[in-house]
Amino acid sequence: MTDTVVIALPYFLADAGKVASFLGAEVAEFTPEIFPEAFRSRKRIVALMSMGIVVRKIAPLIRDKWTDPAVVVISPDFRYAVPVLGGHHGANDLVKELTGLGLIPVITTATESRGRDSVESVADRTGTDVINRDSTRSVNAALLERDLPIHSIGGPSMVIAGPDVSILVRRGTYSIGIGCRKGTGEEEIKQAVRSALSENGISISDVFVYATTDKKLHETGLVAAVRALSGNLIFLDDETINAQTGTGPSRASKIGLPGVAAPCALATSRYKELIMEKKVYGRVTVAIAR
Structure with missing residues (x-):
């Protein structure tokens, strides 16, 4: 399965084949279920049909511009390629790519339409x-x-x-939330993180960020551990941590927080999906999200 699908009404399937061949994509004939399926499994969706059909079908599926697929509509006369969703997240680049088929890109994001960076x-x-x-x-x-x-x-x-x-x-897939007792040393924290990553088959190079509460700002062992792991450590405020849900009970309730490791991992993750719930390693807690 490729990350791009070209969805077309039956009478546009020939043109859809041209687009799919050009993009190295797959063709799918339009059905009522096709857009929900594509949203779950694809990063880029090209639709050969009217804009109205596409908007009605994807409206209930839209969640977050950072995780939704890029959606582009090609006009039925095969003249225009229009980003509908995710302009800054792949759709603008996709319509520019489609100029190779002679299509005219219609970009509406403010920065790019004015030739500015975003x-x-x-x-x-x-x-x-x-x-x-x-x-x-x-x-x-x-x-x-x-x-x-x-x-x-x-x-x-x-x-x-x-x-x-x-x-x-730097890009990565996983966010690592870390909590620790006051004064926990660098080596204990590094070992806890490495154990958590190893148990979940995750390479340290796949880590996006490490995150903790700003109450740990002066924990030199934690700062040194993340530095030794060549990572980026983010300190989150109470408001951000308290906004996270579904992370379970925690000793952090004593400092007015629902937790540290799990909510910090979720808050900095792309898909808001916990891969590993909070796990205790001695005086360190670790959670992993993506």
Whole structure:
């Protein structure tokens, strides 16, 4: 199965075949169930049919622009390619790719339609992901008016940034939430993390970020452990942690939190899916999400 599918009404299947061949994709004839199935299993969806059909079919499926597939409509006259969903997340690039078939791209995202960078395009270009995704609204709005500085900071280092600063880190799949008792040493934390990753068949190179509560800001053992693991450590405030649900009981209730490891892993993950619930390793707790 490829990550791209071309969905077409019966009378557009010939054109769908051309598109699929060009993209290295698969063709699927339109059925009432096809869009829910494609949303679950594909990263890119191309539809040969009217925009209205597509909008009605995908509306109940839309969850999050960071995880939904890119959706593009090709007009029935085979002239235009229009991003419908996920412009900054693959759809704009897809319609540009389709110019190779003579299609005219119709891009409506504000930054790209004006020839400006977006946070997401910078992330794609640099092979990074955005941690604080809510920041992209204000940063992209500012990019419409002017160029913004991009600061590249090598490690080991710490960054304290405001809500209008987008933070980009190397790409990875998994977010690791870490809790620890006060004064826990670097070696114990490193061993706990390595054990959790090994038990779940995860390579350390597949880790996106490590996250904990900002109450651990001065835990030198935790900071040193993540540095030794060549990772990025994110400190989350109480509001962010308390917004997470379904993480189970925790000793962290003593400090007014529903937990540390599991909610921190979920808060920084892409798909909000716990791979490993909180597990205790001595004085360290670890949870894994993606």
